[in-house]
Amino acid sequence: MHLSEFKKPQDIYVVINYLKGIDKKINIMEVCGTHTMAIAKSGIKSLLPPNIKLISGPGCPVCVTPSEEIDAVLELCKNNKNLIITTYGDMIKVPGSKPNESLERLKAQGQDVRIVYSALDAVDIAKENKEKDIVFLGIGFETTTPGTILALEEAINQKINNFYIYSMHKLVEPALRALLEQPDFDIDAFLCPGHVGAVIGEEGFEFLVKEYNKPSVICGFEAGDILIAIYKIVNQILNNRVELENEYKRVVKKEGNKIIKNKVETYFKVSDDLWRGLGLIQNSGLKLKDEFKEYDASKKFNITLKQSNINSACKCGDVIKGKIEPTICPLFGKVCTPENPVGPCMVSSEGACAAYYKYLVF
Ligand code: SF4
Incomplete structure (x- = not known):
């Protein structure tokens, strides 16, 4: 079914009425934050019976960035007056382990912190400010890494020598494996993020079905997409099927985007990485390869992570x-x-x- 067909209200009522009649307890994790927002905004939770629960997962890039990384960035910013920190908007408000410290507060105190809408904007800032060092904070999953790569290629091609990337990029699969290995993990099925799927392909989510026996549906971001995906998951569970279905075929292909996958392999090495809430996960992060160390902020500024204590009431x-x-x-x-x-x-x-x-x- 295509989205345009599904936008007919009468079809939506059919699905909602079907779901309302289900009395089995089903916990579905929406892996990514974009789905969490779309679900909340569209009111989908209120249309489901209380026994079908949608539970948010570890797919919000800013949320999974640990306080140790935030602290390290704040230290970097405070200790280098010749620096411009460039970052996507959400990052500047995140507090470090000290409640009154964030990039936003440092900016208010006179540090040069700039919000960018793409990593390429950070390269432009480097071109315009040759006497300064520009650090771009690379956060996010498979969806944002390509933007960082574009910026790196631009800096290499234009021989820009005052642009650095602090890579905190993460991979979705190791985080889901870490969650699934937890003894009290109580999720029956997964709503998989379509934009990540566009990069890693259907094959990137097959482990959920083959190794962990969890019905899973790759899903787009319209309310109609999400309702179809929930319907497909419920249908699998009621019929004792465990499959990976692709509701977002208009974007996600079996093998994903080979060009991006190859570029990620060219520029990044897979490393163990620290996640908020999940701790250190093996092979879950992307760091710049040694060949590109002249663009690596962690090498240039000798950034190291120190253990940090966050507000224990924060959950x-x-x-x-x-x-x-x-x-x-x-x-x-x-x-x-x-x-x-x-x-x-x-x-x-x-x-x-x-x-x-x-x-x-x-
Ligand atoms: Fe959410 Fe509590 Fe953390 Fe605030 S402190 S972000 S309410 S979990």
Whole structure:
């Protein structure tokens, strides 16, 4: 079924009525933050019976970036006056382990921190500010890595020698494996992110079915896409099927995007990486290969991670792991709000706490 066909209200009613009649308990994890926001915004949760639960997963880039990384970036910013930090918008509000420190606050105190809409903008800033060092904070999953690669290629081709990348890029598969290996993990099926699928392909999610026996559907981001995917998951479970289905065939191919996959292999090496809530996960991050160390901010500025202690009342780790809903966190909506976020899940436009705050609770 194509999305345009599914936009007919009468078809949506059919699916909603079907789902409302299901009394089996089914926990579905939506892996990515874009789905979390789309689900909250469209009111899909309120259309489902209480026994079909949608639970947010570890797919919000800002949320999974650990406080140790945030602290390291803040230190870098404070200690280098000749620096311009460039980053996507959500990152600047994330507090480090000290509650009153963030890139936004450093910017207010006079540090040069700039929001960019693409990594290429950071290269332009480097061209315009040759006397300064420009650091681009590379965060996100398979979907944002290509933008960082474009910027790196531009810097190489144009022989720009004041542009550096601090790569905190992460991979979806190792995080899902880490979650699935947890003894109390209580998820029956997965709604897989279509944009990640566009890069890694259907084959990138096959392990969920083959190794972990979890029905999974790759899904787009319209409300219609998400409803179809939930319907397909429920249908599999009721009929004792365990399959990987691709609801987003208009974008996601079996093998994904080979050009991007090859470029990632060219520029990055897979490394162990630290995740908020999930700890150190083997082979879960992307760092620049040694051949490109002259563009690597971690080498240029000798960035090292130090252990950090976050507010113990913040439950972002449990939210990221799908163990609790945001409203269970004692700080939600009281101490922690979008204006005064305590944890990254309230900051990010893809964070579960922000989605609950904006669309489901207040
Ligand atoms: Fe973290 Fe705030 Fe969410 Fe609590 S409400 S889990 S402190 S972001």
